[in-house]
Amino acid sequence: MTTKIENxxxxxxxxxxxxxxxxxxxxxxxxxxxxxxxxxPSPIEGAGVLNLFVAIEADNRVRIVCHRSEMGQxxxxxxxxVLADELDVDWSMVDVVQGFANPGYGSQNTDGxxxxxxxxxxMRQMGASARMMLEQAAAEKWGVPVDxxxxxxxxxxxxxxxxxxxxxxxxxxAAKLTPPQTDSLVLxxxxxxxxxxxxxxxxxxxxxxxxxxVYGQDVQLEGMLYASIERCPVVGQKVKSHDKAGAMKVNxxxxxxxxxxxxxAPAFHPLNGVAVLADNTxxxxxxxxxxxxxxxxxxxxQHDSANYMSTLVERVGQPGKVIRTRxxxxxxxxxxxAVVKATYQVPYLVHAQMEPPAATAVVSEKHCEIWACTQxxxxxxxxxxxxxxxxxxxVKVNVTLLGGGFGRKSKPDFSVEAALLAxxxxxxxxxxxxxxxxxxxxxxxxxxxxxxxxxxNKDGSVVGWLxxxxxxxxxxxxxxxxxxxxxxxxxxxxGDVPFAVNAMQCESQKxxxxxxxxxxxxxxxxxxxxxxxxxxxxxxxxxxxxxxAMWHALLGEDRIVDPTAEGFGYGNYGDPADVYPIDxxxxxxxxxxVVKQSGADKSTGDNEGWGISVHRSFxxxxxxxxxxxxxxxKVSVLELxxxxxxxxxVNPDRVRSQQEGSMLFGLSIALMGEISLEGGKVKQSNxxxxxxxxxxxxxxxxxxxxxxxxxxxxxxxxGTPPVAASVVNxxxxxxxxxxxxxxxxxxxxx
Amino acid sequence: xxxxxxxxxxxxxxxxxxxxxxWALRDLLGLTGTKFGxxxxxxxxxxxxxxxxxxxxxxxxVSAISxxxxxxxxxxxxxxxxxxxxxxxxxxxxxxxxxxxxxxxxASAMLANNPNPSDAQxxxxxxxxxCRCGTYPRIKAALHDVIAQQPxxx
Numbered sequence: 001m002t003t004k005i006e007n008x009x010x011x012x013x014x015x016x017x018x019x020x021x022x023x024x025x026x027x028x029x030x031x032x033x034x035x036x037x038x039x040x041p042s043p044i045e046g047a048g049v050l051n052l053f054v055a056i057e058a059d060n061r062v063r064i065v066c067h068r069s070e071m072g073q074x075x076x077x078x079x080x081x082v083l084a085d086e087l088d089v090d091w092s093m094v095d096v097v098q099g100f101a102n103p104g105y106g107s108q109n110t111d112g113x114x115x116x117x118x119x120x121x122x123m124r125q126m127g128a129s130a131r132m133m134l135e136q137a138a139a140e141k142w143g144v145p146v147d148x149x150x151x152x153x154x155x156x157x158x159x160x161x162x163x164x165x166x167x168x169x170x171x172x173x174a175a176k177l178t179p180p181q182t183d184s185l186v187l188x189x190x191x192x193x194x195x196x197x198x199x200x201x202x203x204x205x206x207x208x209x210x211x212x213x214v215y216g217q218d219v220q221l222e223g224m225l226y227a228s229i230e231r232c233p234v235v236g237q238k239v240k241s242h243d244k245a246g247a248m249k250v251n252x253x254x255x256x257x258x259x260x261x262x263x264x265a266p267a268f269h270p271l272n273g274v275a276v277l278a279d280n281t282x283x284x285x286x287x288x289x290x291x292x293x294x295x296x297x298x299x300x301x302q303h304d305s306a307n308y309m310s311t312l313v314e315r316v317g318q319p320g321k322v323i324r325t326r327x328x329x330x331x332x333x334x335x336x337x338a339v340v341k342a343t344y345q346v347p348y349l350v351h352a353q354m355e356p357p358a359a360t361a362v363v364s365e366k367h368c369e370i371w372a373c374t375q376x377x378x379x380x381x382x383x384x385x386x387x388x389x390x391x392x393x394x395v396k397v398n399v400t401l402l403g404g405g406f407g408r409k410s411k412p413d414f415s416v417e418a419a420l421l422a423x424x425x426x427x428x429x430x431x432x433x434x435x436x437x438x439x440x441x442x443x444x445x446x447x448x449x450x451x452x453x454x455x456x457n458k459d460g461s462v463v464g465w466l467x468x469x470x471x472x473x474x475x476x477x478x479x480x481x482x483x484x485x486x487x488x489x490x491x492x493x494x495g496d497v498p499f500a501v502n503a504m505q506c507e508s509q510k511x512x513x514x515x516x517x518x519x520x521x522x523x524x525x526x527x528x529x530x531x532x533x534x535x536x537x538x539x540x541x542x543x544x545x546x547x548x549a550m551w552h553a554l555l556g557e558d559r560i561v562d563p564t565a566e567g568f569g570y571g572n573y574g575d576p577a578d579v580y581p582i583d584x585x586x587x588x589x590x591x592x593x594v595v596k597q598s599g600a601d602k603s604t605g606d607n608e609g610w611g612i613s614v615h616r617s618f619x620x621x622x623x624x625x626x627x628x629x630x631x632x633x634k635v636s637v638l639e640l641x642x643x644x645x646x647x648x649x650v651n652p653d654r655v656r657s658q659q660e661g662s663m664l665f666g667l668s669i670a671l672m673g674e675i676s677l678e679g680g681k682v683k684q685s686n687x688x689x690x691x692x693x694x695x696x697x698x699x700x701x702x703x704x705x706x707x708x709x710x711x712x713x714x715x716x717x718x719g720t721p722p723v724a725a726s727v728v729n730x731x732x733x734x735x736x737x738x739x740x741x742x743x744x745x746x747x748x749x750x
Numbered sequence: 751x752x753x754x755x756x757x758x759x760x761x762x763x764x765x766x767x768x769x770x771x772x773w774a775l776r777d778l779l780g781l782t783g784t785k786f787g788x789x790x791x792x793x794x795x796x797x798x799x800x801x802x803x804x805x806x807x808x809x810x811x812v813s814a815i816s817x818x819x820x821x822x823x824x825x826x827x828x829x830x831x832x833x834x835x836x837x838x839x840x841x842x843x844x845x846x847x848x849x850x851x852x853x854x855x856x857a858s859a860m861l862a863n864n865p866n867p868s869d870a871q872x873x874x875x876x877x878x879x880x881c882r883c884g885t886y887p888r889i890k891a892a893l894h895d896v897i898a899q900q901p902x903x904x
Binding site for chain 1: 766769770773776777778780781782783784785786787788789790792793795822823824826835838839842844845846847848849850851854872873874876877879880881882883884885886887888889890
């Protein structure tokens with residue numbers, strides 16, 4: 001499909017602009033479609049707007065829109081960095097402005113580690129288009145052919161004279177021109193990049209260090225009420241009765257409101273509950289303690305996570321639904337000299353990002369404005385509009401900085417709460433989630449059991465492979481009925497198992513939903529990479545190979561793996577297989593690199609051991625080597641090394657910081673992460689009983705980036721999946737103890 | 751009405767004496783650089799200085815600060831504070847940034863009390879401040895830079 005970049009202002013772009021999977025299609029079509037267009041606000045306005053993403057002021061300040069949410073991954077630096085390179089400006093000229101919810105940008109759902117890989121080309125096109133318009137304006141001004149002018153570092157130069165004009169001087173004339181056709185855009189060769197590939201500092205760093213950065217929790221509006229909500233302890237419960245008398249007596253409490261009853265499938269709806277509105281957060285929290293609420297019964301109040309796990313373990317011991325098969329699996333197992341079997345368990349987990357969710361809303365009859373720490377401004381816009389009976393264009397969504405996200409803030413439930421309360425009170429309302437709210441009313445990472453079996457011959461060859469998984473699906477959250485893993489989830493490190501075993505089968509097993517299940521950093525890759533990476537180490541021990549050699553034996557020859565050829569509905573992270581294939585050579589390269597750099601194949605001191613694992617996720621490849629010491633029942637993680645091949649790198653410093661962060665996130669999962677339920681209620685409530693990695697537990701971390709000119713892959717998540725396996729493997733090599741049930745602190749102190 | 755010194759200036763606040771300082775700072779005085787993370791002194795995001803010592807403002811009632819000096823991230827402009835911020839910048843420490851005010855307030859109180867802490871002392875001091883993004887390796891590197899700039903002990 002050919003696309004055309006329109007010079008779209010807030011009043012004239014297509015409401016339903018097509019959004020392609022691989023690249024953004026901006027305001028496709030002809031200006032004559034104005035009648036069908038809706039007005040969404042833009043943060044850049046005025047004479048120098050060159051396209052939806054860039055405006056240049058007369059004083060040469062370049063305003064670049066970041067339409068994706070900043071939650072620590074550095075995207076407010078990365079997106080403008082790409083555009084500014086093609087625009088050809090000095091980075092010091094750039095001001096980054098945050099985009100509002102606006103379908104014209106393409107998807108703003110900041111998840112799936114896809115901001116750079118989905119928008120790299122688009123941002124380059126936006127920059128190149130704007131530069132070519134500036135060049136055209138200069139050529140017209142000088143009366144010279146456009147091929148005799150060149151935009152560079154904020155000026156358009158006439159190549160055969162010393163004439164030059166600044167972008168600021170040209171912007172208003174350029175903005176009146178018709179943008180060039182997309183297929184006529186001239187993009188730089190990589191050798192001429194000035195910003196792409198540079199480790200630029202995060203654009204918000206000064207504000208983050210002096211306290212002036214504004215997060216969702218920090219929004220304050222004149223006359224605003226603060227809300228705290230008592231939510232149903234068990235999913236599906238409804239408010240049977242409530243007594244607000246005690247709450248209303250608390251100094252500062254202004255109102256109590258029963259939240260509108262919601263459908264049974266949780267989706268993105270607020271949970272049922274009772275809100276206390278007050279002059280400040282403290283009064284709202286105190287008022288909430290004085291509330292009396294009686295809840296109705298729920299189908300889920302018998303849910304007990306320990307019993308549930310026993311059920312999942314039992315099920316993965318039984319034949320399941322075959323999702324991918326190769327060769328004669330039964331024959332391979334029947335004829336083998338030995339069979340190695342292991343079952344792995346990962347509990348429910350929660351994001352526990354530092355900033356609990358918060359949203360502020362102002363609602364009038366035909367308009368709503370939201371300020372929220374959201375990963376999904378467009379979904380916020382749609383869900384708020386639906387809850388209020390408005391059209392999406394009547395809802396303006398301002399995206400603040402996010403104090404961490406990890407997938408929790410992909411769910412717009414908290415913004416819907418704020419909107420409903422603002423409409424009820426007629427005043428601005430900020431909904432403040434407490435840490436207890438965050439831990440006890442999350443969208444949890446699914447609890448899971450995995451069964452792995454391998455048929456092995458005396459010569460150490462692996463002739464049969466069977467893997468089976470069971471976990472409640474994210475789709476249950478949206479349907480209330482789906483009771484088995486879906487292909488989208490099985491595509492995350494399970495059905496895409498890349499091993500070269502002649503007979504291989506992947507099966508899934510049933511698992512009903514009882515709590516809201518959601519995306520959490522790397523999603524189902526968490527349990528699948530854990531089980532697979534741990535089992536490879538068990539296979540190494542069973543066949544007398546080094547773990548490194550075992551990985552090589554299983555990965556086999558350099559080749560492209562296509563799970564769809566064996567019957568699996570593989571998603572490949574929404575990306576085309578020809579551009580982003582499963583490439584065994586790249587898996588082996590990161591594995592070899594991390595082993596070489598870390599010394600994981602070398603001997604260690606007493607009670608120390610190395611563990612390795614490798615995993616492809618979000619179309620990037622990460623291998624991890626972990627070194628631990630196990631003494632007197634206590635494990636200390638000493639070193640974490642990772643090698644990443646994420647294709648073309650925009651900002652190597654942010655790739656490193658994401659590797660550091662995603663590995664420490666994985667370490668929290670491996671060592672300590674566990675949400676458990678009794679009577680349908682979450683038992684944990686805060687960081688004292690849902691511990692996460694702390695300063696003294698943080699080991700030495702090294703990151704090795706593989707140089708590559710492949711298309712950009714994901715960065716925010718791929719570092720997490722291989723960590724847990726590397727940790728339990730290291731524990732085995734240090735102590736001889738196999739840990740198959742996470743977290744490690746069930747077995748050893750950490 | 752409670753009177754105290756806030757970032758070097760006299761300040762009064764009309765609050766329920768039981769209200770934690772965190773909420774008085776954020777909701778009543780509009781200083782939102784001090785962050786809410788847990789509410790039970792477990793994460794350190796709300797760390798401020800009370801007469802130069804690091805305290806968790808989420809667990810400190812405003813009644814306890816009468817006549818005392820409070821410093822928040824907005825007022826962290828001592829030489830040591832500036833040196834820490836410069837080191838944080840040199841290492842590009844922040845990811846989401848939410849915990850960093852608390853990290854800086856905690857680190858500055860630690861180094862003001864002891865310019866040359868051992869690694870074990872740093873561990874003991876800094877483990878009360880959670881960073882879920884995982885910036886610890888860079889905090890560690892930045893702290894060591896600042897410590898290296900401090901005059902050596904006797």
